[in-house]
Amino acid sequence: MAEVVIVRDEEAAATLVTAAMLELIRRKPDAVVGLATGSTPLASYRLLATRISDEGLDVSRVRAFALDEYVGLPPQHPQSYRSVITREVIEPLRLTPDLVHVPNGDPANIEHSAADYETAIRAAGGIDLQILGIGRTGHIGFNEPGSSLASLTRVKTLAEPTRADNARFFASAADVPTHCITQGIGTILRARHLLLLAFGPAKAGAIADAVEGPVSATRPGSAIQLHPHATVIVDEDAASQLQHADYYRHAWNNKPEWQGI
Numbered sequence: 001m002a003e004v005v006i007v008r009d010e011e012a013a014a015t016l017v018t019a020a021m022l023e024l025i026r027r028k029p030d031a032v033v034g035l036a037t038g039s040t041p042l043a044s045y046r047l048l049a050t051r052i053s054d055e056g057l058d059v060s061r062v063r064a065f066a067l068d069e070y071v072g073l074p075p076q077h078p079q080s081y082r083s084v085i086t087r088e089v090i091e092p093l094r095l096t097p098d099l100v101h102v103p104n105g106d107p108a109n110i111e112h113s114a115a116d117y118e119t120a121i122r123a124a125g126g127i128d129l130q131i132l133g134i135g136r137t138g139h140i141g142f143n144e145p146g147s148s149l150a151s152l153t154r155v156k157t158l159a160e161p162t163r164a165d166n167a168r169f170f171a172s173a174a175d176v177p178t179h180c181i182t183q184g185i186g187t188i189l190r191a192r193h194l195l196l197l198a199f200g201p202a203k204a205g206a207i208a209d210a211v212e213g214p215v216s217a218t219r220p221g222s223a224i225q226l227h228p229h230a231t232v233i234v235d236e237d238a239a240s241q242l243q244h245a246d247y248y249r250h251a252w253n254n255k256p257e258w259q260g261i
């Protein structure tokens, strides 16, 4: 099962995420990282940017793949995930833009885009560390309930609750695209380490399903139970429906320091 780490707040989570990222990049300067969008990882990206700059760490060879993109939003649209990743990750961390990949959501090329994305991830040697958030519907990436646990990058229809949640980033709910291109659950499971983050009470049900529920395509987050190295970092609110929270705290408090996450 996944290792569950219950932290005080997003800043404490950011400290753990940043430590894992820095350790990876020091060990492998051309590491391949998987990037999530959404609000959840923002504190981690900010802290990572600060630490990279403070340490003068060379990240020019770090490669990255975003999880997903909207279909039909031009890349220069401020809410395209290409724009979000540029704004929140590439610029503050000073990554090399050509080494950061986002699925191509142009409807004209969409069939090839999905297959090309899988090829690019494989050609890079696979993803070393994948940051994940989770949606209220239990989605990881944009794999809505019903997504095959073996799925690869492809076009999906967004669930209406997901469109409603993401409406806050758009002028109106109607402006939220109806489709996306997303790494599949099978793609995500190929990453060597998964780091799933969730904060706040709205995520408690999705986290309980992901960590302790039956493994099911109906609860896409539960696919992490199939992964040999998945770490779930949550605050108390997001952990509030976990049945074995006391055990997770005990395990974390007694974890030998050399093990890291």
Ligand code: GLP
Pocket (backbone or CB within 6 Å): 036, 037, 038, 039, 040, 041, 067, 068, 132, 133, 134, 135, 136, 140, 141, 142, 162, 166
């Ligand atoms: C978004 C993204 C996911 C993200 C999730 C949660 O729509 N496609 O990658 O993890 O929904 O978003 P947030 O972190 O804003 O709660």
